[in-house]
Amino acid sequence: xxxxxxxxxxxxxxxxxxxxxxxxxxxxxxxxxxxxxxxxxxxxxxxxxxxxxxxxxxxxxxxxxxxxxxxxxxxxxxxxxxxxxxxxxxxxxxxxxxxxxxxxxxxxxxxxxxxxxxxxxxxxxxxxxxxxxxxxxxxxxxxxxxxxxxxxxxxxxxxxxxxxxxxxxxxxxxxxxxxxxxxxxxxxxxxxxxxxxxxxxxxxxxxxxxxxxxxxxxxxxxxxxxxxxxxxxxxxxxxxxxxxxxxxxxxxxxxxxxxxxxxxxxxxxxxxxxxxxxxxxxxxxxxxxxxxxxxxxxxxxxxxxxxxxxxxxxxxxxxxxxxxxxxxxxxxxxxxxxxxxxxxxxxxxx
Numbered sequence: 001x002x003x004x005x006x007x008x009x010x011x012x013x014x015x016x017x018x019x020x021x022x023x024x025x026x027x028x029x030x031x032x033x034x035x036x037x038x039x040x041x042x043x044x045x046x047x048x049x050x051x052x053x054x055x056x057x058x059x060x061x062x063x064x065x066x067x068x069x070x071x072x073x074x075x076x077x078x079x080x081x082x083x084x085x086x087x088x089x090x091x092x093x094x095x096x097x098x099x100x101x102x103x104x105x106x107x108x109x110x111x112x113x114x115x116x117x118x119x120x121x122x123x124x125x126x127x128x129x130x131x132x133x134x135x136x137x138x139x140x141x142x143x144x145x146x147x148x149x150x151x152x153x154x155x156x157x158x159x160x161x162x163x164x165x166x167x168x169x170x171x172x173x174x175x176x177x178x179x180x181x182x183x184x185x186x187x188x189x190x191x192x193x194x195x196x197x198x199x200x201x202x203x204x205x206x207x208x209x210x211x212x213x214x215x216x217x218x219x220x221x222x223x224x225x226x227x228x229x230x231x232x233x234x235x236x237x238x239x240x241x242x243x244x245x246x247x248x249x250x251x252x253x254x255x256x257x258x259x260x261x262x263x264x265x266x267x268x269x270x271x272x273x274x275x276x277x278x279x280x281x282x283x284x285x286x287x288x289x290x291x292x293x294x295x296x297x298x299x300x301x302x303x304x305x306x307x308x309x310x311x312x313x314x315x316x317x318x319x320x321x322x323x324x325x326x327x328x329x330x331x332x333x334x335x336x337x338x339x340x341x342x343x344x345x346x347x348x349x350x
Contacts, residue, residue, distance in 0.1 A: 007085050012038055012045045013156045017164050017308070022278045023295070027303040030294065033161065033310045036283060040081045040105075042313035043157075047181055048078030050152025051141045052086065061139045066091060069141040070122070070129040072178065072238050073102030074313055079141060080109035091138070093129040095122065098237055101317040122241030123227060143179050144245035145222045153185025161308065162189060172301065174200045174261075174294040174309040176286055177210075178238045180248025182310055187256035198258040201251070202293035204234035205262035209244050210252065222246040235265035235322060238286045238312065261293040268292055269323050272315065284318050287311040 005011050015037040024030035035043035055061035066089040069079055076092035083090035092106050096115040103113045114132075116125045126144070133140035143149055161173075173190060175183045183201055190197045203210055212230035219225045224243030231242040244252070251257050265285075272288025275281040283291075294309035301307065318324060331339065339347060 008039050009049055009082055009085050012049045014160060017161070018279075018281065020279060023274055023291075025295075025298050028298045028301050028305045028307055030298055031306070031308045032281065032291070032294075033157075033308065034281065034283075035310060035312050036314035038078075040077050041317070042074040042078060043182055043310065044074035044078040044312075045081065046078075046152050046156055047075055047143060047149050047179070048082040048141075050148045050156075051143065051146050052079070052082050052088070054146075054148035054151070055139060055141075056086075061088070064088065066136065066138040067141060068093065068129050068133050068138045069143060070094070070125040071143065072122075072241070073098050073106075073317065074238055075141075075143050075179075076106050076111065076113070077102060077109070077317075080106045080111040083111070084109050088139075091132070093125045093132070095120075095125050099317055100320050105317065118233075121227060121231075123224060123243060126223070142223075143181070144224070144241070144243075144247060146247070149179055149181035149247050150185040150188070150250065153182050154188050155185075157182065157310075158186040158189035161186065162193060165194075165306075165308075169304075169306040170194060170197050170308060171305040172198050172200055172294075172297050172307040174202065174290060174297060174307065176202050176236075176239050176290045176293070176310075176312070177245075177248050177251075178240070178286070179245045180251060182312070184247055184251045184256070186310075187251055187254075191254075191256055199251075199256055200259045200261060200293065200297055201257050202261045202263050202290060203240050204236050204289070205264050207231045207234045207240050207242075208260070208262050209240060210248075210257070210260045211262060216244040216249065218246070222249075236263075236268055236285050236289050237318070237321065238284070239289065259297075261296055263289045263292045265289075265322075271295065272323060275311075276315065281311065282315045283311045284313045284315050285321065285323050287313060287315075288323075 020030035038045035068091040227242040268289035271292040
């Protein structure tokens with residue numbers, strides 16, 4: 001994306017689709033849509049733009065009104081960016097276990113960050129955000145139920161994919177889900193215009209809510225009224241809260257999903273590092289999880305199949321997480337040996 005833009009929000013979207021060259025099995029072609037190319041580094045920039053602009057158009061969001069949302073991080077970062085550009089104060093409510101980098105990014109963008117106890121899970125942060133919104137007259141983005149979430153992907157992300165693969169094969173589309181907006185918005189278009197494309201979603205193997213099959217209990221407004229019985233704590237940040245969001249429920253109810261592939265945290269970390277070291281694609285934990293699922297699909301696919309997956313964000317907001325646990329900050333033994341193999345600038349070990 002090049003050119004001149006009226007503001008940073010106008011640069012959201014139009015992200016590249018990049019071929020996977022070294023990691024793809026020889027009998028298939030794999031592509032990845034890199035959502036880290038959005039201005040604040042994740043697919044949630046689209047959600048933030050879509051929800052805020054829809055609320056502005058409907059009059060639900062008034063000039064200068066405070067925006068609040070319950071978010072694991074990337075949505076909060078995207079909303080902090082959009083609100084800063086448009087002049088809305090923003091407050092993020094997030095579970096205390098999510099990475100420190102995300103808190104600092106939001107605060108650097110001028111947002112306030114309220115942390116909720118990990119024992120209260122995702123529903124705890126939602127409840128706190130709802131209480132604060134009702135008590136203060138703030139606008140709550142409601143990413144898990146807001147139809148603007150999937151709508152923005154239907155009108156932007158899906159159209160970009162359709163344009164890129166016009167006249168070409170697209171046998172599989174693979175996506176994880178947090179709110180379900182990416183999956184549902186793209187699935188709407190694929191089902192209507194590319195019915196031959198199989199839609200694969202993926203979730204943590206230890207919190208396999210969709211695979212479980214039991215229904216999510218809901219309030220009248222569609223929000224979850226309790227934790228799903230299949231949920232357990234997992235390490236794939238941004239994926240699968242302790243309930244099935246209403247936005248994701250559309251994909252279930254309408255039969256969009258052809259297969260659900262469970263993925264372990266270990267496979268997620270390994271795939272993210274492989275993408276970085278063998279493809280030069282720097283991405284986060286959920287990206288690794290999505291790519292691990294896409295690789296599973298690729299290995300089973302017929303020869304000549306074309307597979308597209310979405311990689312939701314960048315890796316820099318995970319430096320303090322287990323994704324980087326084995327990455328040294330100091331020189332390794334091999335690096336010391338290389339450094340001392342020539343005479344200049346010899347360093348002493350501390």
